[in-house]
Amino acid sequence: MGLSSLPRTSEPKVFNSLERRKFTFYGGLEAFYYARFGFFKVAYAHDMFNVHNGDTAHISWNYGLAVKQWVFDLALRTDWKSAKVIQYYYGVRQNENNYWSQQYQAHSGWNKGMELTTRYILNGQWNILMAYRYTALSDEITDSPLVNQDNSQSYFVGVAYRF
Numbered sequence: 001m002g003l004s005s006l007p008r009t010s011e012p013k014v015f016n017s018l019e020r021r022k023f024t025f026y027g028g029l030e031a032f033y034y035a036r037f038g039f040f041k042v043a044y045a046h047d048m049f050n051v052h053n054g055d056t057a058h059i060s061w062n063y064g065l066a067v068k069q070w071v072f073d074l075a076l077r078t079d080w081k082s083a084k085v086i087q088y089y090y091g092v093r094q095n096e097n098n099y100w101s102q103q104y105q106a107h108s109g110w111n112k113g114m115e116l117t118t119r120y121i122l123n124g125q126w127n128i129l130m131a132y133r134y135t136a137l138s139d140e141i142t143d144s145p146l147v148n149q150d151n152s153q154s155y156f157v158g159v160a161y162r163f
Helices: 083-090 098-103
Strands: 026-035 038-047 055-067 070-081 109-121 126-136 151-161
Touching: 055 083
Parallel strands: none
Antiparallel strands: 026 038, 038 055, 055 070, 070 109, 109 126, 126 151
8 A cells, every 4th residue: 555545634744864775686586488479587585684674575477579680678567665665675764855755655566667778789699779668666665755757767778699
């Protein structure tokens, strides 16, 4: 349950200095199911370094299509983040802003998105890579006073060499 149903206040989103959020590694399980129409991936992971002791899960369907020297990979995905993960990264600490640290208390949430990766095969070793990822952030994240957009987009252009 997000905070969308709570009435918004006119309290300004003025923060003292924001604390640095630490990086962590996740460890867990991942499973794949391959079929003619693509493959499904399911994963679950937990914070291995006890930074926030949160959990994440991932479900996706990926489909690849090759047309001459072009390879297209489409993925539809959803990612679940526990309340501990969301509160740690998107929550407000008391020394950052006393008002918002009390108002925003995160719950778990699901992000949804899609990803398109395109490869152009130059020869046996070299490929040109292009990728685009769009993620619609969960209400539990967008309700955070630290977040001012409801989505995340990333682009990548590069080359790959196969040994």
